[in-house]
Amino acid sequence: DAGITQSPRHKVTETGTPVTLRCHQTENHRYMYWYRQDPGHGLRLIHYSYGVKDTDKGEVSDGYSVSRSKTEDFLLTLESATSSQTSVYFCAISDPLETQYFGPGTRLLVL
Amino acid sequence: GIQVEQSPPDLILQEGANSTLRCNFSDSVNNLQWFHQNPWGQLINLFYIPSGTKQNGRLSATTVATERYSLLYISSSQTTDSGVYFCAVPTGTYKYIFGTGTRLKVLA
Numbered sequence: 745d746a747g748i749t750q751s752p753r754h755k756v757t758e759t760g761t762p763v764t765l766r767c768h769q770t771e772n773h774r775y776m777y778w779y780r781q782d783p784g785h786g787l788r789l790i791h792y793s794y795g796v797k798d799t800d801k802g803e804v805s806d807g808y809s810v811s812r813s814k815t816e817d818f819l820l821t822l823e824s825a826t827s828s829q830t831s832v833y834f835c836a837i838s839d840p841l842e843t844q845y846f847g848p849g850t851r852l853l854v855l
Numbered sequence: 856g857i858q859v860e861q862s863p864p865d866l867i868l869q870e871g872a873n874s875t876l877r878c879n880f881s882d883s884v885n886n887l888q889w890f891h892q893n894p895w896g897q898l899i900n901l902f903y904i905p906s907g908t909k910q911n912g913r914l915s916a917t918t919v920a921t922e923r924y925s926l927l928y929i930s931s932s933q934t935t936d937s938g939v940y941f942c943a944v945p946t947g948t949y950k951y952i953f954g955t956g957t958r959l960k961v962l963a
Contacts, residue, residue, distance in 0.1 A: 786953045786954060787941065789951070789952075792949055792950060800949075842903060843888050843900045843902075844943075845900060846898035846900075849896055849898075
């Protein structure tokens, strides 16, 4: 399995607070992704990175920001968490023209 | 943008039965992935299959890019095959769009 971890694995927070999720890889893959998974919607892309400091928006990026200052880490920040951001968040990594490998997920509850 | 549809949405099998899951996409693609999400939520890559057929044990996948579909075959199903199966196709150089999945339950 690809070496990919996410932290925290579970988090409960209150509306309006900032939250940062971390994705860490040991595989030196170029691309990194953040998805959210909600019932009835499958997996939806939030943001992705195609290199250090190179990021772009996915289909559900409103309310989220990302940063990638080094190859191995990709951070997802909810600037001011809302209840609609309650979800399971998955990080994925890949190289060009290769399959994606997923992290174990972070379950976030915004009260 | 490209649309991805999976069928059937739900499937219940007896252990030992075979099944075929389908993924249709609305535009030409240069690769396609299949994933299995187990009941504990873990997402596992099954196949990266731009075209043709690949096999891995009891699972095989076929992609016919010119006709815009891919099939995932599960033979002699086991209870550990239960979960949700997703296909994903690229929408650009780096991005993928996922189907909403087929939920499979295999009964002992």
